[in-house]
Amino acid sequence: MKERFTRREFLTTLEAIGLTAALDGFNWSKAAEDSAAALRPKKVDALENEPVITIAHCCDPQLGFGEAATPEEAYAADLARLKKEVELLNELKPDLVLYAGDMTNNWKEVAKDWPEVLKTIEAPVLVAPGNHDIPDPVKAPVVKTFTDVFGKEYDSVVLNGWKIVAFNSQYVRPTEERALYDAQVEWFRSELESAKAAGLRSIVASHVPPFVKSLDEKDEYFNFPATLRQTFLDYLVANDATFYLAGHTHTTLERDYLGTPILNGETTSRNFDRRDFGFRLLKIDEKLNYTWDFIEVQKNPAGAAK
Numbered sequence: 001m002k003e004r005f006t007r008r009e010f011l012t013t014l015e016a017i018g019l020t021a022a023l024d025g026f027n028w029s030k031a032a033e034d035s036a037a038a039l040r041p042k043k044v045d046a047l048e049n050e051p052v053i054t055i056a057h058c059c060d061p062q063l064g065f066g067e068a069a070t071p072e073e074a075y076a077a078d079l080a081r082l083k084k085e086v087e088l089l090n091e092l093k094p095d096l097v098l099y100a101g102d103m104t105n106n107w108k109e110v111a112k113d114w115p116e117v118l119k120t121i122e123a124p125v126l127v128a129p130g131n132h133d134i135p136d137p138v139k140a141p142v143v144k145t146f147t148d149v150f151g152k153e154y155d156s157v158v159l160n161g162w163k164i165v166a167f168n169s170q171y172v173r174p175t176e177e178r179a180l181y182d183a184q185v186e187w188f189r190s191e192l193e194s195a196k197a198a199g200l201r202s203i204v205a206s207h208v209p210p211f212v213k214s215l216d217e218k219d220e221y222f223n224f225p226a227t228l229r230q231t232f233l234d235y236l237v238a239n240d241a242t243f244y245l246a247g248h249t250h251t252t253l254e255r256d257y258l259g260t261p262i263l264n265g266e267t268t269s270r271n272f273d274r275r276d277f278g279f280r281l282l283k284i285d286e287k288l289n290y291t292w293d294f295i296e297v298q299k300n301p302a303g304a305a306k
């Protein structure tokens with residue numbers, strides 16, 4: 001992967017995630033600092049009050065990516081873990097199930113089992129497509145294959161005073177699909193800014209996280225191009241984005257930007273850090289205390305190598 005974008009790629013990438021205003025000289029950094037000075041989330045061992053919202057944060061079911069002797073066995077094992085995950089989700093009854101992308105390892109197989117699995121999930125479901133669902137560069141027929149199963153390429157929901165916005169981070173890479181691209185730009189900005197105007201805090205979700213370990217890390221497969229990371233995050237915080245939920249890394253990570261936690265949880269397909277298979281349950285109370293507990297779906301046979 002090349003290290004630097006051309007100017008055109010940089011501009012269009014900013015547009016893709018809804019940041020054209022940044023090019024007009026608006027100081028998102030100052031606005032983010034002002035917003036961050038308000039109450040920020042605090043992780044606790046247990047909530048003292050009832051949560052105002054509970055979100056199941058599920059990463060990379062990625063059917064077919066698990067470690068097995070054959071691709072068929074991998075797919076079957078991943079699907080079995082996904083079905084067990086759904087059983088647990090239905091027992092826990094979260095307000096929302098968020099899938100942070102890579103629903104399948106091969107986008108052409110997305111209609112094979114997901115339509116039936118979706119019918120069994122009782123809570124509302126929000127999906128942010130992954131790079132295995134809509135590989136880059138984004139192409140309209142592939143988007144259609146995804147939306148035929150999941151309904152939308154990006155979507156939001158308002159629950160209990162929170163807006164959860166799941167977008168397609170595949171647009172941080174250049175694409176020729178200008179109309180699709182522009183549509184996400186308009187939608188994303190409208191969602192974030194209207195939420196703030198309405199006094200709602202937002203939770204933003206995408207497959208690729210803005211960064212893996214640090215804001216100034218080098219460009220790689222697992223992060224956003226460095227040229228836009230900070231502006232993007234400033235924009236989010238300025239608009240009261242209070243949590244960021246991601247997938248893609250197959251490694252469990254907790255870090256933050258100006259007090260906004262950026263979280264990547266365990267998968268049910270393959271965990272590069274050898275953690276057990278499962279998902280996270282995010283519970284937030286009215287004071288912005290939160291827990292983000294691991295819910296185990298299956299022990300990882302490779303876990304001894306931790």
Ligand SMILES: [Fe+2]
Nearest residue numbers: 060062102248
């Ligand atoms: Fe993945």
